Amino acid sequence: MTASADSDATRLPLRDLKFGADDLPRLRLSVEVCSIQAGLTEPHLSEFLLAVNEVVDNAIRHGGGGGHLRLQRHNGVLRCQVMDTGPGFGDQVIPPRQPDIDAETGRGLWLAHELADQVTISTGSAGSIVSLAVALTEVEEFGGRP
Amino acid sequence: MSVPVDAHTVAVTQLRLGDHAFAHYADDDARWELLSAFCALGLAGGEKVVVLADPAIPHDEAYRRLFPDDGFADKALATGQLTFQDMSAMIRPDRHFTAERQISRLFEEVELARRQGYAGLRSAIDMAWVHEWGLDVEGVMHRETHADALFARRQYAELCSYDRRCFAPEVIEAMRVGHPMALLERPGDFDAYHSINGLHLIGDADMATRDKFGAALSKAFTDASGVGRVLLDLSRLAFLSAACAADLLRLVAQADGYERVDVLCTRFHAQVLRKLGSARIKRLMVTITREPT
Numbered sequence A: 001m002t003a004s005a006d007s008d009a010t011r012l013p014l015r016d017l018k019f020g021a022d023d024l025p026r027l028r029l030s031v032e033v034c035s036i037q038a039g040l041t042e043p044h045l046s047e048f049l050l051a052v053n054e055v056v057d058n059a060i061r062h063g064g065g066g067g068h069l070r071l072q073r074h075n076g077v078l079r080c081q082v083m084d085t086g087p088g089f090g091d092q093v094i095p096p097r098q099p100d101i102d103a104e105t106g107r108g109l110w111l112a113h114e115l116a117d118q119v120t121i122s123t124g125s126a127g128s129i130v131s132l133a134v135a136l137t138e139v140e141e142f143g144g145r146p
Numbered sequence B: 001m002s003v004p005v006d007a008h009t010v011a012v013t014q015l016r017l018g019d020h021a022f023a024h025y026a027d028d029d030a031r032w033e034l035l036s037a038f039c040a041l042g043l044a045g046g047e048k049v050v051v052l053a054d055p056a057i058p059h060d061e062a063y064r065r066l067f068p069d070d071g072f073a074d075k076a077l078a079t080g081q082l083t084f085q086d087m088s089a090m091i092r093p094d095r096h097f098t099a100e101r102q103i104s105r106l107f108e109e110v111e112l113a114r115r116q117g118y119a120g121l122r123s124a125i126d127m128a129w130v131h132e133w134g135l136d137v138e139g140v141m142h143r144e145t146h147a148d149a150l151f152a153r154r155q156y157a158e159l160c161s162y163d164r165r166c167f168a169p170e171v172i173e174a175m176r177v178g179h180p181m182a183l184l185e186r187p188g189d190f191d192a193y194h195s196i197n198g199l200h201l202i203g204d205a206d207m208a209t210r211d212k213f214g215a216a217l218s219k220a221f222t223d224a225s226g227v228g229r230v231l232l233d234l235s236r237l238a239f240l241s242a243a244c245a246a247d248l249l250r251l252v253a254q255a256d257g258y259e260r261v262d263v264l265c266t267r268f269h270a271q272v273l274r275k276l277g278s279a280r281i282k283r284l285m286v287t288i289t290r291e292p293t
Helices: A021-038 A044-062 A107-115 B028-044 B059-066 B074-079 B099-115 B128-132 B137-145 B169-178 B210-223 B242-253 B267-275
Strands: A013-020 A066-074 A077-084 A118-123 A128-135 B020-025 B048-052 B082-084 B121-126 B156-163 B181-183 B190-194 B199-205 B229-240 B260-266 B284-290
Touching (some): A013 A021, A013 A044, A021 A044, A021 A066, A021 A077, A021 B028, A044 A066, A044 A077, A044 A107, A044 B229, A044 B242, A044 B267, A107 A118, A107 A128, A107 B242, B020 B028, B020 B169, B028 B059, B028 B121, B028 B156, B059 B082, B074 B082, B099 B121, B099 B137, B121 B128, B137 B169, B156 B169, B190 B210, B199 B210, B210 B229, B210 B242, B229 B242, B229 B267, B242 B267, B260 B267, B267 B284
Parallel strands (some): B020 B156, B020 B181, B048 B082, B048 B121, B121 B156, B199 B229, B260 B284
Antiparallel strands (some): A013 A066, A066 A077, A118 A128
8 A cells, every 4th residue: 555645734633532332333433434534445444444443342341441532644544543441451462363263352453453554552641552553545635525 | 113124224334326225213313323324424435415304403403413523524514515405406496396306306416416526416315304395105105116217327325214203104114115225223233134045134243233143143043953054144234343253153163063154245254254264164155245335
């Protein structure tokens, strides 16, 4: 994928949303709409949506029941940060190999790692921050005419 | 009143230009959520969007309900990509509704949208205007079932949303059957039905719907015991989470007594199943049936 040049204005969040367990469909739709507007196309759009879902799912189940999602575009990269209020974790929780079908945990983050161009996990002031990034093939102005 | 799901039921997020869909609601949250998803995806995809909301609701209120996120769609509204209209604008210069006039006007609107550089036009129509105008339901039904030329070039999509509190159950069912597509009530919903071919899964399989998804799969295996094979049609699943995909693979792997389990799905869902280990299950045959467009 080829990165496109963005202006500094595009560093502003495309979406900044709090979420809880009941918000997953709304959150996915919101991320989908913004990602399409940012220029993300199939199959990368489906891959990114699933990766975001898995990180959000993880935050709901293990990170205090909810969190905060920020979607941002900069320098031809679409980045989604998911912040939770759980006990925190490092990237050692991502299994190095495909989890067994019967595995209870680790599958979602492993799949997110497989699907996104980059996954980073860090510790924030209140919990963990998982950041997913995907390169954009083309960039259109938000809400603009084709 | 429950609304059946069947071979033409899909999720709102799967609608594309060329689609003509029936939608239904019985509360205001569902009403706006569905229309909002339809409109937002159209705007994001570079389509022109026309909203014909309930005539009793002012356009600015309809805008706030459709786009509650700060600022979203403001630019589309300012540039004319998003417009709010009354049905009277769709039949001008006539004063009385005729299906012919409305379809003719919609053809003009599609042509205009294309000339303006948009990919096409999508209309979100709350059918409350039928009552407002005192129209006979048969006339509307005739329009809904004979408008196929409007969609043939795949430059126009239409969502017709019916309030189950205002239309009789037999009208709702006739409209559901009469449209080429019918939608699940809300974005994020999941449903399933069994046919002689197997189990058909529709909508979103995620954390919220995982139990229902698993129950539908389990029932499919129970019902097919003795037959030796099961077909699971995932082609209308709009979303499949890792946990639900793993549940499916686990059930197939444990389905002793079945020689073969067929899964029909999109290329992307086949990729997800493969990443999660589908190739290691000998009885599982994955067939790609439909591509997102």
